[in-house]
Amino acid sequence: MEIRGLRKLVMRYWRLGTQEALRSLLLAAQVRQLQRFVPELQPSDVTRGPTGVRAQAMDTDGRLIEDFVFAQGEGEMGRRILHVRNAPSPAATSSLAIAEMVADKARDTFGWTTQ
Incomplete structure (x- = not known):
């Protein structure tokens, strides 16, 4: 694994990564995000499902290919x-x-x- 590229990726997207982690932990935070698209959506309308992972290559500068x-x-x-x-x-x-x-x-x- 190319650690330098990973560090650069983390530094570039730290805010987005933190927000994603919070939304995966806090259902209410995820629902607030979804309400931008479906305003009438309520937490009772949403159930947790399995988490998916999509592997994607990155270069040594931390850019996704x-x-x-x-x-x-x-x-x-x-x-x-x-x-x-x-x-x-x-x-x-x-x-x-x-x-x-x-x-x-x-x-x-x-x-x-x-x-």
């Missing part, structure tokens, strides 16, 4: 593998346009030709 990261391994076997990392949203993994982009990258990386 918003796109796919392509990489190959090393050695004879590693060069035959194309890793696609950092799917920025669950929907992106089922997009035909993104599938085409990944296929194009694989074709270019491995020198494949279309017939």
